Amino acid sequence: WLKKGVDAVTDNATVFSSEDAFVTLGVGKNMVSSIRHWCTVARLIKADPHQRRRLVPTEFGKSIFNDKNGFDPYLEDPATLWLIHWQITTNINQATTWYWAFNVLRKNQFVSTTFTEELYKWAQQQKESMKPVSDNTLQRDVNCFIRTYCQSRHTAAVVEESFDSPLVELNLIAELPEGNGYEFQRGEKETLPVEIFTATLVAFWDLCSFERDTLPFSDLMYAPLSPGRIFRLDEDTMTAYLENLAQLTNEALQYDETAGLKQVYRRKNLNLMKLLERHYE
Structure with missing residues (x-):
């Protein structure tokens, strides 16, 4: 589609x-x-x-x-689905529910009703920085959001709104037993290539901290728009990706843990499209 x-x-x-x-x-x-x-x-x-x-x-x-x-x-490549997921979940005005779920919500498990209530409260607080969202739009969005990532056990088909959503394949959200809500699947992402991870890291760095030559591990894990939040990584998985940066980028980016200080250092700027080409070539 x-x-x-x-x-x-x-x-x-x-x-x-x-x-x-x-x-x-x-x-x-x-x-x-x-x-x-x-x-x-x-x-x-x-x-x-x-x-x-x-x-x-x-x-x-x-x-x-x-x-x-x-x-x-x-x-045909799952890497492209991760890119599309990244594009949607960083789009605050046109995909408010998706943005909030991956960048603001801190709970790992949720039920639809409280998810919607908390999203509404947050949206009301953002009136000056984003377009207003109606109650009906939010409820419809929440239902669509869940179906985007999680195919219900109770139906063989995903609703049309989510395009028989290919993002279900990313296994980012699972329905809990007995239908008691949903859970984000944090941890290793076998189909997320290091080149795609690095491209989103570069985009995050350019957007949020362009003038800085270092980026703390904690920002990459937990800050809004960060790879850690967007891809729901755990700290071990994040570390594994970061340890590959120097080789992938010819030491333009380097990860270091010295005296308990975990940071990524940027020696020179990188082109996001060039990183994507590295994966797809």
């Missing part, structure tokens, strides 16, 4: 505004809106800055889904 959306705006920038978009895309009318929504939320397409009714692929969207030289046009 995501590729279908990127391909569609590549061919016709106004496709989602046309009355026959469902014919062009070969899906139902509701799915047209869903494809546009998720491609936008995952930062695969965006509004043309010069013409608001037109949509264009982002550099990220083109780099993944381009038929000629895209990294993974048909989503």
